Amino acid sequence: MKEKIIIVGAGLCGTLLAVRMAQRGFEVVLYEKRADMRDKLLDSGRSINLALSARGLKALGIAGLKETVLDECIPMKGRMIHPLGSDAFLSPYSGRADDYINSVSRPGLNIFLLEEADKFDNVTVSFESKVVDVNLQTAEINFLKNGQTHTDKGSVVIGTDGVGSAVRRSMMSKTPQLLFNYSQDFLRHGYKELSILPGENASWKIHKEALHIWPRGHFMIIALPNLDGSFTLTMFHPYEGEVGFNNLNDEKNLRACFEKYYPSLLPYIPHYINEYAENPVGNLGTIKCYPWQAFGKALIMGDASHAIVPFYGQGMNSSLEDVRIFDELLDKHGTDWTTLFEAFQDSRKANTDAIADLAIDNFYEMRDHVDDQNFIRKRKIEMQLEQKFPDYYSKYSLVTFKPALPYEQAMIQGRAQDQLLLKMCSRDDFDQIPLEDYLKELMKLSGS
Amino acid sequence: MKEKIIIVGAGLCGTLLAVRMAQRGFEVVLYEKRADMRDKLLDSGRSINLALSARGLKALGIAGLKETVLDECIPMKGRMIHPLGSDAFLSPYSGRADDYINSVSRPGLNIFLLEEADKFDNVTVSFESKVVDVNLQTAEINFLKNGQTHTDKGSVVIGTDGVGSAVRRSMMSKTPQLLFNYSQDFLRHGYKELSILPGENASWKIHKEALHIWPRGHFMIIALPNLDGSFTLTMFHPYEGEVGFNNLNDEKNLRACFEKYYPSLLPYIPHYINEYAENPVGNLGTIKCYPWQAFGKALIMGDASHAIVPFYGQGMNSSLEDVRIFDELLDKHGTDWTTLFEAFQDSRKANTDAIADLAIDNFYEMRDHVDDQNFIRKRKIEMQLEQKFPDYYSKYSLVTFKPALPYEQAMIQGRAQDQLLLKMCSRDDFDQIPLEDYLKELMKLSGS
Numbered sequence: 073m074k075e076k077i078i079i080v081g082a083g084l085c086g087t088l089l090a091v092r093m094a095q096r097g098f099e100v101v102l103y104e105k106r107a108d109m110r111d112k113l114l115d116s117g118r119s120i121n122l123a124l125s126a127r128g129l130k131a132l133g134i135a136g137l138k139e140t141v142l143d144e145c146i147p148m149k150g151r152m153i154h155p156l157g158s159d160a161f162l163s164p165y166s167g168r169a170d171d172y173i174n175s176v177s178r179p180g181l182n183i184f185l186l187e188e189a190d191k192f193d194n195v196t197v198s199f200e201s202k203v204v205d206v207n208l209q210t211a212e213i214n215f216l217k218n219g220q221t222h223t224d225k226g227s228v229v230i231g232t233d234g235v236g237s238a239v240r241r242s243m244m245s246k247t248p249q250l251l252f253n254y255s256q257d258f259l260r261h262g263y264k265e266l267s268i269l270p271g272e273n274a275s276w277k278i279h280k281e282a283l284h285i286w287p288r289g290h291f292m293i294i295a296l297p298n299l300d301g302s303f304t305l306t307m308f309h310p311y312e313g314e315v316g317f318n319n320l321n322d323e324k325n326l327r328a329c330f331e332k333y334y335p336s337l338l339p340y341i342p343h344y345i346n347e348y349a350e351n352p353v354g355n356l357g358t359i360k361c362y363p364w365q366a367f368g369k370a371l372i373m374g375d376a377s378h379a380i381v382p383f384y385g386q387g388m389n390s391s392l393e394d395v396r397i398f399d400e401l402l403d404k405h406g407t408d409w410t411t412l413f414e415a416f417q418d419s420r421k422a423n424t425d426a427i428a429d430l431a432i433d434n435f436y437e438m439r440d441h442v443d444d445q446n447f448i449r450k451r452k453i454e455m456q457l458e459q460k461f462p463d464y465y466s467k468y469s470l471v472t473f474k475p476a477l478p479y480e481q482a483m484i485q486g487r488a489q490d491q492l493l494l495k496m497c498s499r500d501d502f503d504q505i506p507l508e509d510y511l512k513e514l515m516k517l518s519g520s
Numbered sequence: 521m522k523e524k525i526i527i528v529g530a531g532l533c534g535t536l537l538a539v540r541m542a543q544r545g546f547e548v549v550l551y552e553k554r555a556d557m558r559d560k561l562l563d564s565g566r567s568i569n570l571a572l573s574a575r576g577l578k579a580l581g582i583a584g585l586k587e588t589v590l591d592e593c594i595p596m597k598g599r600m601i602h603p604l605g606s607d608a609f610l611s612p613y614s615g616r617a618d619d620y621i622n623s624v625s626r627p628g629l630n631i632f633l634l635e636e637a638d639k640f641d642n643v644t645v646s647f648e649s650k651v652v653d654v655n656l657q658t659a660e661i662n663f664l665k666n667g668q669t670h671t672d673k674g675s676v677v678i679g680t681d682g683v684g685s686a687v688r689r690s691m692m693s694k695t696p697q698l699l700f701n702y703s704q705d706f707l708r709h710g711y712k713e714l715s716i717l718p719g720e721n722a723s724w725k726i727h728k729e730a731l732h733i734w735p736r737g738h739f740m741i742i743a744l745p746n747l748d749g750s751f752t753l754t755m756f757h758p759y760e761g762e763v764g765f766n767n768l769n770d771e772k773n774l775r776a777c778f779e780k781y782y783p784s785l786l787p788y789i790p791h792y793i794n795e796y797a798e799n800p801v802g803n804l805g806t807i808k809c810y811p812w813q814a815f816g817k818a819l820i821m822g823d824a825s826h827a828i829v830p831f832y833g834q835g836m837n838s839s840l841e842d843v844r845i846f847d848e849l850l851d852k853h854g855t856d857w858t859t860l861f862e863a864f865q866d867s868r869k870a871n872t873d874a875i876a877d878l879a880i881d882n883f884y885e886m887r888d889h890v891d892d893q894n895f896i897r898k899r900k901i902e903m904q905l906e907q908k909f910p911d912y913y914s915k916y917s918l919v920t921f922k923p924a925l926p927y928e929q930a931m932i933q934g935r936a937q938d939q940l941l942l943k944m945c946s947r948d949d950f951d952q953i954p955l956e957d958y959l960k961e962l963m964k965l966s967g968s
Contacts (some may be wrong), residue, residue: 254703260699
């Protein structure tokens with residue numbers, strides 16, 4: 073008899089998991105509280121985009137979907153930095169030409185994965201079905217659909233239901249038995265999306281193949297390109313103070329802020345006042361918890377077990393990587409679910425903690441240091457090192473372009489490299505030091 | 521018009537706050553979900569006891585209650601360590617004769633504070649009243665009493681309702697507006713209470729004026745004396761493994777564990793098998809959150825905002841200290857509630873985080889190091905230092921016997937002292953080093 077896997081949440085992680093488990097022959101039932109995006113979404117091209125990189129691609133690869141997805145992406149070769157009062161410059165992500173990240177439409181990718189799931193007879197997707205409770209000992213769920221409560225029962229329930237996970241909530245309600253550790257931690261900054269509209273003939277008004285940043289010390293705007301020629305801008309601002317969202321509700325203050333801090337952006341966003349008024353402010357939080365599994369019957373993965381801030385571009389990538397690791401462990405342990413789930417949480421927890429912490433670090437780095445002298449020097453040396461020594465990976469490259477390396481190891485090695493390079497780059501003669509000497513010092517760190 | 525303060529939770533923190541706010545002339549209404557302990561409690565003398573020390577006493581002092589409470593306490597001058605296979609020895613808490621901690625009955629103290637509150641016309645206590653929801657913008661509460669929902673409204677609502685705080689839950693439900701940070705973190709150890717019964721004529725069968733510890737590496741039992749001659753024992757054991765609570769459910773395993781690890785205790789606990797079966801296992805968790813106040817209308821204090829593990833004996837003391845600090849800030853800010861509440865959380869958060877972390881540290885210290893050679897050497901030097909230089913305070917003394925020093929400063933200074941002393945005590949000639957040299961090194965740390 074085929075075992076039945078109930079997946080809660082049809083986001084990116086849940087749909088890729090559904091496809092992969094279907095490929096393996098499981099019976100898969102996928103519950104999603106929202107309506108089918110394919111019916112409701114009007115302009116998927118212009119809405120939120122994400123940076124898809126090697127870890128996400130590797131995970132899509134196990135389901136044979138990597139190339140098709142890449143066809144719908146825009147490569148971003150580096151960060152285009154727009155300092156206040158001086159010219160923009162490109163800071164490549166890596167010295168290797170093949171190392172770049174990809175701007176992808178979140179709903180576009182989600183719809184693609186839903187279409188893939190629909191190709192399988194052994195996958196059922198139930199939309200507008202809100203899971204309210206999971207019996208963690210029996211793998212039974214209760215869900216609301218059309219105003220009525222229904223139940224379903226699987227061999228196991230896997231929650232890929234995001235930040236507000238109902239499966240995690242069921243675990244949290246069993247805190248005493250599970251010794252359920254949990255933390256939610258919010259930055260005192262929020263985010264709001266704006267946009268640059270497409271140019272003539274769907275052309276891009278600013279450099280297409282880059283992630284743009286307007287760093288302003290304690291706040292910034294970033295932009296990612298879309299296929300239709302538009303860019304999605306995201307303001308990362310504090311709630312309080314002169315440039316705080318609470319202060320910018322006043323149109324006069326909003327105009328003053330943009331004229332003072334973003335003059336080079338203004339020509340591209342004539343409609344920003346209206347957009348600002350229409351779009352909501354979102355919070356930026358980190359969620360960590362443990363355990364991720366209960367009684368060998370329920371498991372959480374993706375944002376449900378590790379929600380992170382977006383500053384390393386790894387939220388989606390780490391969630392997709394969960395699917396790859398789960399799939400590999402399934403090869404090893406088969407459907408001994410308790411062993412499999414425990415192996416999964418044991419192998420992933422330290423790594424998702426690491427990317428959560430790196431993402432917080434990068435928040436400060438992007439805000440405060442991308443136009444800082446030592447940081448720019450370090451990036452320059454890193455580029456040269458990566459160009460000349462293709463086996464050398466900067467911290468960013470370890471995280472972003474070395475998908476086989478666990479995040480925790482990338483963090484430890486990358487932080488040590490950064491510390492060393494920043495120290496060397498603070499010397500006045502930093503560019504007189506032979507590259508080989510940089511490499512020699514760096515190799516002492518890893519013993520590589 | 522007198523302002524009305526609604527206090528939710530009539531535990532130690534809530535009742536002391538009620539007394540003090542009544543002394544200041546506020547109208548105080550205190551809601552407690554449980555029944556009146558004075559009606560229901562049969563043997564308050566023998567149930568849980570706590571270590572009351574200088575911070576708690578200082579807080580009781582502001583309400584003029586310190587001396588009366590001390591009369592009902594048993595002084596504990598040090599830790600009586602019971603190593604496995606060798607004789608017990610006393611490790612004093614301080615080199616100063618006046619520095620000791622006090623074993624006090626939790627229900628006894630709570631009842632005393634309730635009686636004090638009852639003396640005020642401007643205090644109303646409503647038992648069996650379970651607060652279910654707080655409107656954080658209006659200071660209105662809904663509570664269940666006799667099966668019906670009632671409401672009340674104050675100038676402000678202060679939640680002193682412990683680990684499972686309903687006021688905190690209301691704040692958590694407003695996470696997006698408040699950016700409410702929260703963490704719950706459980707040790708993989710639990711606790712269970714046992715007892716040593718009184719001797720003849722209410723005498724104490726083991727040394728009365730000490731906190732007893734049977735340290736066994738990764739687990740331990742402790743004992744505190746009660747006024748009636750009994751001792752309350754607390755087992756701190758892991759859930760898993762040979763000595764884990766999950767394994768000890770089997771009576772054979774339980775006997776084997778006690779015979780192997782606690783032979784010197786067995787003569788005093790002939791009834792332990794029955795007691796073990798009757799008493800529940802409790803979890804050991806740390807709760808941190810922020811903010812503690814909402815809209816100048818609601819505030820949480822005590823365990824509701826900072827629950828800690830019991831290994832520094834500071835859970836009750838830190839909660840009572842909250843009342844003292846709140847009272848001092850009320851002198852400064854008056855009933856400008858928003859300013860007062862913000863000042864309170866600003867001043868307390870780092871300090872309660874510090875004692876939470878110190879309590880976790882002490883868990884490992886008590887389990888692993890109280891019979892460790894360098895630790896014993898360090899304690900010996902610390903005692904001599906405190907005897908000879910009354911102005912010198914060990915880390916333990918800074919936390920326990922210096923109530924005017926904020927916890928955070930005690931932690932920073934104490935950790936630095938510990939590190940230095942452990943290093944010096946690892947030298948073979950540690951007892952040849954003149955005490956003055958130890959002091960000189962220590963004084964370099966604090967600049968004191």
